Amino acid sequence: MDVPETNLLLILILVLLFCNSFIILLRTALTESHKNQLEKIIPSSDKRFEKTCDLIDDPDDVLLALMLYSNSCHFAIGLSVGIIIIPYLCLFLQELVPFVPYIYEISFVLSILFALFLSVLLGTLLPRKIAQIRPEHYLIKYTRFLFVLYDIAMPIINMLSHTANMILMITGSNPPGDENVTEDEVKDLIERATEEGTLEKAEQDMVDSIFHMSDQTAYSLMTPRTQINWLDIKDGPDVNLKIIKETSDDIFLIGENNLDNLLGIIYAKDILRAAIDNDLQDLQKFIKKPIFIPRSMETFRVLDKFRQNNVNEAVVTDEYGGVLGLITLKDIIEEIIGDVPSPQEDESAQIIQRDENSWYVDGLYDIDDFKEKFGIDRLPGEERAHYQTVGGFLVSYFGYIPKTAEYKIWNNLRFEVADMDRTRIDKIMITKLPAAK
Incomplete structure (x- = not known):
């Protein structure tokens, strides 16, 4: 073999070893990473966090693509090493042991063993050890590249999958189907079990609520900022104690002048206990540091946050760090089992039926409860507007903040603004109109 060709093959082997090492590093990073460690490296509001979590939750397709790349590299390395080494091994063995037959076959086996040694040591074991030191760091760094590799390999994987299915059909075996059970199938099974x-x-309703909760975010379940009873540290202990006594809340946000200068959270039980002991001179010592979560965080991840930090509440923030509201464990439980009224809450006051075809509705009435009560599947602008209350729906439908007595008609329902609380719709009169002939 000419020297230039040999040098070219040596360079190719080195490149293939590097590629295979990198692929094994990515594969190990993907299989060894854990979401709880991921949150210590990047904040959950970071876009990379969501993509990386998706990879960890469903790695099968990407791992299949990486296996395809790795096997290709192993094959190419073995072939290249064989082309270079076999001629030299044949000459060496002929001079060393000229009387031994099957020199070429022995050289072939030795070249395979040498290629295997290179691939396993430099192309597999070494990168795997490196990736195991900091798997989450490597996964975060190369998440986008993993998706690119997957997109490139997808056509080949599909072709191989179809070919394998055809072979199974020719041999009389049925290709394995998709064994994943969909959400609708589970709901049908539960509905059938309820009918039987x-x-x-109540159990069916609870399961349906859990499925519905999987689509909810912290923003949709939180108590909005405008409805939070909060404390101002500048008001002093006596004023704040009065606020706590007048409400049924267990947790209070505390700020300085406003909630944009948030200091933390205070538990009502701590303040009341201190008041009994005459130890309420300084509120600072009762302030706890809250955890902050983005408005887009899914409900189940909020629960994970609660467990990891051993808390029952979190402050919901927008992309600029402003306070949007407060979400508690009670909010999530109510999503599953229904509202748990406090002594001061009057559930019936949120919607009052005046006669057969008209209702007086609170603007803060939950939009899902409203849809269920009126048998509505979907409201206009529901996907893009992200409203959570009937008042929010009306503002979205008007396209501006309406005034008292303004109304809109949708389907056979007439929505009239009965009362405004500054810029918020406070009360709504809903009238069912006769169906058009």
Whole structure:
């Protein structure tokens, strides 16, 4: 073999070893990473966090693509090493042991063993050890590249999958189907079990609520900022104690002048206990540091945050760091089992039926409860507006903040603004109109 060709093959082997090492590093980083460690490296509001979590939750397709690349590298390394080494091994063995037959076959086996040694040591074991030191760091760094590799390999994977299915069909075997059970299938099974009496209706409602909760975010379940009873540290202990006594809240945000200068949270039980002991001179010592979560965080991840930090509440923030509201464990539980009224809450006051075809509705009435009560599947602008209350729906439908007595008609329902609380719709009169002939 000519020297230039040999040098070219040596360079190719080195490149292939590097590529295979990098692929094994990515594969190890993906299989060894954990989401709880991920949150210590980058904030959950970072876009890379969501993509990396998606990879960790469903790595199968990407791992299949990496296996395809790795096997290709192993094959190419073995072939290149064989082309270079076999001629030299044949000459060496002929001079060393000229009487031994099958020189070429022995050289072939030795070249395979040498290629295997290179691939396993430099192309597999070494990068795997490196990746295991900091798997999450490597995964975050190369998440986008992993998706690119997957997109490139996808056509080949599909072709191989179809070919394998055809071979199975020719041999008389049925290709494996998709064994994943969809959400709708589970709901159908539960509904059937309820009809047969195996499950109680309350149990079915609870399971439906859990499925619905998986689509909810912290923003949709939180108590909005405008509805929070908060404390101002400049008001002093006596004023704040009066606020705590007048409400049924267990947790209070405390700020300086406003909630944009948030200092933390205070538990009502701590303040009341201190008041009994005459130890309420300084509120600072009762302030706890809250955890902050983005408005887009999914409900189940909020629960994970609660467990990791051993808390029952979190402050919801927007992309600029401003306070949007407060979400508690009670809010999430109510999403599953229904509202748990406090002594001062009057659930019936949120919607009052005046006669057969008209209702007086609070602007803060939950939009999902409203849809369920009126048998509505979907409201206009529901996907893009992200409103959570009937008042929010009306503002979205008007396209501006309406005034008292303004109304809109949708389907056979007439929505009239009955009362405004500054810029918020406070009360709404809903009238069912006769169906058009």
